Amino acid sequence: MEKKTKEEFDVVIVGSGIAGSVLAKTLTNAGKNVLLLEAGLQAGMAFDPEAAYKNYQYYIDTFYKASAKVPNSPYPNIKDAQSIDVLDIEPITQTNSPSTKGYLVQAGPLPFGSDCLRGPGGTTLHWLGSTPRMLPNDFQMQTLYGQGVDWPITYDELMPYYEMAENEIGVSGNVEDQVGPDMSIENYGEGYVFPMKEIPQSYLDQVCIEKTQNLKVKLYGKEYTITCISTPQGRNSIPNPAYKFAGTYWNKKAQKLELAKNNEEYEPVGAIWDQNTGHRCEGNASCVPICPVQAKYNALKTLRKSDPKRLKIITQAVASKIYTDEITNAITGIEYKKYKYENSTVYDTAIARGKIYVLAASAIENAKILLTSGIANSSDQVGRNLMDHLVMLTWGLLPEKAYPYRGPGSTTNIPTFRDGEFRKEHAAWISPIDNWGWSWPVFSPGSDVSSAVSSGMFGKKLRSHLNDVLPRQLLLHFECEQTPDPNNRVTIDPQYKDQLDNYRPVIHYNASEYMKKSFEAAKKVSDQIFAANGVEDYTAYSVANDPDYVTYKGQGYNFWGAGHIVGTHRMGSSKEDSVVDKNQRTWDHENLYLVGCGNMPTLGTSNPTLTMTALSFKAAEAILKQLEN
Amino acid sequence: MNNHVVSSNTFLTISTYLTGYSEVELLGTGMLETYFNVFLEKFSPETLHYFFAEVDEILLESAGDEDQINAAIAARLIPDSAYDGIAKNIILVWYTGNWGSDVISTQSYQQGLMWDTAEAHPPGAKQPGYGSWANLPIRIPTK
Numbered sequence: 084m085e086k087k088t089k090e091e092f093d094v095v096i097v098g099s100g101i102a103g104s105v106l107a108k109t110l111t112n113a114g115k116n117v118l119l120l121e122a123g124l125q126a127g128m129a130f131d132p133e134a135a136y137k138n139y140q141y142y143i144d145t146f147y148k149a150s151a152k153v154p155n156s157p158y159p160n161i162k163d164a165q166s167i168d169v170l171d172i173e174p175i176t177q178t179n180s181p182s183t184k185g186y187l188v189q190a191g192p193l194p195f196g197s198d199c200l201r202g203p204g205g206t207t208l209h210w211l212g213s214t215p216r217m218l219p220n221d222f223q224m225q226t227l228y229g230q231g232v233d234w235p236i237t238y239d240e241l242m243p244y245y246e247m248a249e250n251e252i253g254v255s256g257n258v259e260d261q262v263g264p265d266m267s268i269e270n271y272g273e274g275y276v277f278p279m280k281e282i283p284q285s286y287l288d289q290v291c292i293e294k295t296q297n298l299k300v301k302l303y304g305k306e307y308t309i310t311c312i313s314t315p316q317g318r319n320s321i322p323n324p325a326y327k328f329a330g331t332y333w334n335k336k337a338q339k340l341e342l343a344k345n346n347e348e349y350e351p352v353g354a355i356w357d358q359n360t361g362h363r364c365e366g367n368a369s370c371v372p373i374c375p376v377q378a379k380y381n382a383l384k385t386l387r388k389s390d391p392k393r394l395k396i397i398t399q400a401v402a403s404k405i406y407t408d409e410i411t412n413a414i415t416g417i418e419y420k421k422y423k424y425e426n427s428t429v430y431d432t433a434i435a436r437g438k439i440y441v442l443a444a445s446a447i448e449n450a451k452i453l454l455t456s457g458i459a460n461s462s463d464q465v466g467r468n469l470m471d472h473l474v475m476l477t478w479g480l481l482p483e484k485a486y487p488y489r490g491p492g493s494t495t496n497i498p499t500f501r502d503g504e505f506r507k508e509h510a511a512w513i514s515p516i517d518n519w520g521w522s523w524p525v526f527s528p529g530s531d532v533s534s535a536v537s538s539g540m541f542g543k544k545l546r547s548h549l550n551d552v553l554p555r556q557l558l559l560h561f562e563c564e565q566t567p568d569p570n571n572r573v574t575i576d577p578q579y580k581d582q583l584d585n586y587r588p589v590i591h592y593n594a595s596e597y598m599k600k601s602f603e604a605a606k607k608v609s610d611q612i613f614a615a616n617g618v619e620d621y622t623a624y625s626v627a628n629d630p631d632y633v634t635y636k637g638q639g640y641n642f643w644g645a646g647h648i649v650g651t652h653r654m655g656s657s658k659e660d661s662v663v664d665k666n667q668r669t670w671d672h673e674n675l676y677l678v679g680c681g682n683m684p685t686l687g688t689s690n691p692t693l694t695m696t697a698l699s700f701k702a703a704e705a706i707l708k709q710l711e712n
Numbered sequence: 713m714n715n716h717v718v719s720s721n722t723f724l725t726i727s728t729y730l731t732g733y734s735e736v737e738l739l740g741t742g743m744l745e746t747y748f749n750v751f752l753e754k755f756s757p758e759t760l761h762y763f764f765a766e767v768d769e770i771l772l773e774s775a776g777d778e779d780q781i782n783a784a785i786a787a788r789l790i791p792d793s794a795y796d797g798i799a800k801n802i803i804l805v806w807y808t809g810n811w812g813s814d815v816i817s818t819q820s821y822q823q824g825l826m827w828d829t830a831e832a833h834p835p836g837a838k839q840p841g842y843g844s845w846a847n848l849p850i851r852i853p854t855k
Contacts, residue, residue: 146836147818150810283846320842366844369836376839488832490845518845520830528826532807536800539790542782545803546732546829553830 092118092395093710095417095437097402097452099128100205101692102678102699103443104386105251109340109703111390113333115710118395118435119386120419122164122444123202125398130387136356139377142208146373151526154209154646155198157373162582163422163430164401167198167447169644174630181589187447188579188589195592196631196644197471199445203398204383206445206646207692209372211492212317212379213515214254214693216245218265220502221687224566228506230597231566231685235656235665242272244697246342247331249315251696252380253352255279256315263310263498278328278349279320281313282364285518287485288495291557291616295497300611302604303508307499309612314496314515317380317692318364319351330388331700333707340704355383368519370492379491397421397435402444403585405456406434407672414440414458414675420583428582439674439706443699446681450573450651451588453662459652459669459677464662466574468567468653470686472645473510473594473631475561475602476524477609479618484554487520488528493560494518500608501688510563510601513688514608520556521621523643524628528553557618561605562645564686566597573651594642599635602642647691652681654698666705667698674709678702717764718757720748723802726767729781730789730799731806733825738806741823747805750816755796763795 093115096103103119110117121128129135146157153169160166171185172194182189189195199206219238224231256277258268284292291311298309329345354360354377361378370379377384397419404418416434423429442449450466453459497514505511521527531552535545565571571593575586613620624641626632631642655661658670663682669675680695687694724744728735738744751760766788774780789799805811807829809820822837831849833840840850 143836144818147821148815150813150815152835283843285845286847289846363842365839365841367836367839368833368845373836375836484831486831486849488827488830488835489840489849494845519835528830529808529810532826533804536803536807539786541730541732541785541790541799541803543732549807549826549829550831553826553832 090118090395092116092435092437094118094439094441094706095120095435096441096443097417098122098205098443098445098448099203099382099386099396100443100445100679101207101382101385101696103205103441104382105696105699106441106443106678106703106706107394108385108389109331109333109700110706111393113335113707114393115707116393117389118397118437120400120402120417120435121203121396121398122401123398124159124161124425127203128396128398130355132356139356142373143375146369152372153198154372155200158200158202158208159425162426163399164201165581166201169196169198172196172630174626183579186581186587188576188587190589190591192593193633194630195469195471195590196642197646197648198644199447199646199648201445201448204381204386207381210646210692211371211690213493213690214249214252214256214315214317215496215513215689216270217687217689217694218502219270220265221685224506224685230506232653232655234684235654235661238270241694241697241701244700245693246272246275246328247340247700248693248696249277250328250331250342251385252317252693253278253319254315254317255282255320257281257313260313261315262312264502266498266501276323276325277315278323278326279351280323282316282318282320282491282494284313284494285490287487287518287557288516290481290483290485291516292495294616295612298612298615300608302607303505309497309499311495311497311516314494316491318370318374318491319362319378320364322349322351324348335711338708338711340700352380352384353377355387364491366490368489368491401583401585402442402452403455403583405440405452405458405675407458412672414672420585422583430583438710439676441676441678441702441706443678446648446651446679447573447588449677449679449681451575451586453652454573454575455586459662459671459675461671462658462660462662464653464660466651467569467572468650469571469573469590469592469648470565470567470650472562472647472686472688473565473598473642474645475563475605475640475642476558477561477606477613477620477622478521478524478556478558479613479620479622480552480555481557482555482617485557486554487518487556488522488553490518492517492519500605505604508600509604510566510598511688512561512563512601512605515560515562517558517560519558520553521558523558527556559609559612561609562688563598563601563605563642564688566595567650567653567685568593568595594633596635599633599640602633602640603635603638606640647680647686649680649683649686649691652677653684654682655684667702668705676702676706717768718752718760719764720744722764722767723748723751725771727802727806729785730803731825733806741825743820743823746816746820750805750811751798751802754811755798759796759798763798766795
C-alpha cells in the first residue's frame with residue numbers, strides 16, 4: 084500500500100553519509116525543515132549517549148570476531164539494503180559472467196574492486212581518513228593533458244569550501260609540508276592552518292624517509308626527485324592555536340556560507356556518545372574498519388550537530404523511485420520502502436515530499452535510483468564514468484626493523500607523481516607509505532604465522548623468525564588516477580533485484596591502457612625506492628592473489644580498489660555532456676540535487692572525501708539560495 | 713584408557729615449547745582454559761589421550777633438556793600425520809586466536825601472540841596512545 088506522508092519539508096535528503104549529513108546540518112541550522120531518509124538500521128542512528136555507545140561497542144565486537152577484517156566487517160549487512168562487500172569479489176570468467184556472488188552484479192571484464200557502506204554515517208565509518216586536497220591542475224585534465232574532461236569550476240573557486248570541509252571533518256596537518264608538483268603553500272590561503280597539528284609521522288615513515296627523501300629516480304628517460312610529506316587527515320590531534328574558525332553558517336544577508344571566526348582554541352570533536360572521548364588519535368591502528376574511540380571523523384558527528392527541531396530522520400527507509408511532474412519536469416516526491424526489521428521482507432511504501440530533493444546515497448546508489456526512475460539523464464551520462472583509484476601495491480622486507488602495525492594506516496605520502504607532463508601518457512598517482520605491514524595484499528601477520536607453522540617451525544625458532552620478519556615488513560601504495568570512460572558504468576537489469584524488489588547495480592568495468600602503463604611506471608619507481616632502501620622485494624602478482632589482474636607488455640600486475648567510488652553522475656558545464664551543474668543541481672530538474680563523489684568529473688590523486696565534502700557545502704549554499712529566492 | 717593425562721597443566725607446558733612463550737606469558741593472556749577447552753571439543757578423546765600420553769613421555773624422557781625436547785617435538789608431534797595435527801593447531805591458536813579462520817572469541821582476537829611477536833598490538837585494542845607510533849615500541853623486559 085502506498086502512503087503519502089502528510090508533512091512537506093523544505094528539503095528531502097536520501098542518505099546520512101558525509102554528504103547527506105553536511106546538508107542536513109547546514110540546512111537545518113539555517114532554519115530549513117529537512118527530512119532525511121536512511122536505508123540502514125535504526126540502531127546505528129542512535130543519538131542518546133547510552134544507545135550510541137552500546138551500538139558502537141556491538142560494531143567493535145563484531146569486528147573482533149570477524150574472520151576477515153575487511154572494511155565492512157564491523158557493520159550489519161542487511162538484505163533490505165545490502166552493502167557492496169570486497170569479500171564477494173571474484174574473477175569474471177566465461178563460465179562465471181556476470182559474477183552475482185555479492186550485492187553487485189559484476190559484468191566485467193574486470194571486477195570492480197571497492198566497497199562502501201549503506202547505513203547511518205555511511206562509508207565514513209570505515210574510511211581511512213586521509214584528506215589531501217586536489218591539485219589545481221586536476222581540474223583541467225583535458226586542457227592540460229588531453230585526458231578526461233575539465234571541471235566546470237577551478238581550484239580557486241573551491242578553496243573556501245575546502246576550508247569549510249577541513250573545519251567540518253577536523254583535519255590535522257601541516258600546511259607548510261604540503262609541497263610537491265603543482266602543490267605549495269600557495270594552494271592554501273595566506274596564513275591558513277589546519278584545525279589541528281599534523282599527526283606524527285610513524286617510526287616506519289622516518290626509517291623510509293631517511294633514504295627516500297630527495298632520492299633521484301628515472302622514469303622513461305626523465306629524472307624525478309622523490310619527496311615524502313606528512314598527510315593531512317581527519318583524525319584528532321593537538322589543536323593548532325593559530326586556527327581561528329568555528330563552524331560554517333549561512334550568512335542570510337550575504338546569501339552565502341561562511342566560516343565563523345572563533346577567538347577560542349579549536350576543540351576536537353569527540354565520540355558521538357561522549358564529547359570527551361577521542362580527543363586524540365590513540366593509535367588503535369584499526370582506522371579501517373573502525374576507530375574504537377572515534378578520534379577519526381565520521382559523519383554522525385556532523386549529523387548530530389543538526390538542529391533537532393528541524394530534522395526528521397526516517398531509518399530503514401530505502402529510496403526506490405523518484406516521481407516527476409510531466410509538465411514542469413519538477414520532482415514531486417521520492418518513494419521509499421520502509422522495512423519492519425533487519426532482513427525483513429515486509430515493508431511499507433511511502434512517498435516523501437519536499438520543495439527540493441537531494442540524493443546523497445553514494446555514487447552507485449544515486450546512479451541506480453536515477454536509472455530506475457528514468458530521470459536526470461538527457462545527457463545519457465547517468466551511471467557512466469565510474470572511477471576508482473586503482474591501487475598497485477608493492478611489498479618487501481626492510482633491512483632493519485621499522486615496526487609496522489602501529490599508528491594510523493598511513494601518515495606520510497610521496498606526492499612526486501601526482502602531476503606532470505607524464506599525465507598525457509599514463510595515470511598520475513599518490514604513494515602513501517603504509518603503516519600496517521603486509522596485511523592488505525597477503526593478510527599478514529596471520530599468513531606469516533600459518534606459513535611458518537606449516538613449514539614445521541615451532542617454539543623459540545618460530546617466535547624469533549616472526550619477530551625478525553614482521554617488524555621489517557614494508558608496503559607501498561601507488562593509487563593511480565582512473566580516467567573517465569563512458570563504458571565503465573552502472574546499469575540496471577530487471578533480472579537482478581534485491582528482496583525489496585529494488586534493482587541491484589550491474590557494473591561494467593575495465594582498466595585502460597593508460598592505467599596499465601601507470602602500473603608499469605609505478606613498479607619502475609617502486610623498484611628504485613626499494614633498491615635505495617635495501618628492501619628485499621616480495622611483491623607477487625597473480626589472479627589467485629587478487630581477481631583484478633592485468634597484463635601490460637607481457638608483465639602481470641594486480642590492482643586493488645581504493646574505496647574511492649567516483650564519477651557516476653558527473654558535473655559539467657553543459658547539459659549535453661553532464662548530469663549536474665557546478666552547484667550539483669541536475670540540469671534536467673530544477674529541484675533535484677545530487678551530492679557525493681558521483682559528481683566528480685575526474686578523480687585526481689587525492690582521496691576524494693575532502694573534495695566531495697567541499698562540494699557538498701557548495702550544494703548546500705545553492706539550495707539555501709534557491710529556497711530563499 | 714586412562715584419561716587423567718589430558719590436563720590443562722600439560723597443555724600449558726607443551727604450549728611453551730610449541731610457541732616459544734613462557735608459562736607466565738601464556739598465562740598472562742588469560743586464554744589457557746578457553747583454548748584447552750577448544751581442543752577438548754575439536755578432537756576425539758582417543759586422539760587427545762594419545763597426544764597427551766606422548767607429550768608426557770617426551771617431557772619425562774627429556775628431563776628438561778630443551779634440545780632433546782625440541783628434537784622429540786619435531787619428530788613426534790609436528791608431522792601432520794601425528795595426532796590429527798594437534799601440535800600445529802596449538803601453535804596457531806595461541807598465535808592467532810583463531811580456530812581455522814574462525815575467531816574463537818573477542819578476547820582470543822585481542823590476545824593473539826602474533827601481535828606481541830610483531831612488537832605491535834592487535835588492531836582496535838590495547839592501543840598504545842597518541843603519538844606512540846612515532847617512536848620505537850616500548851618493550852618490557854621479560855627476563
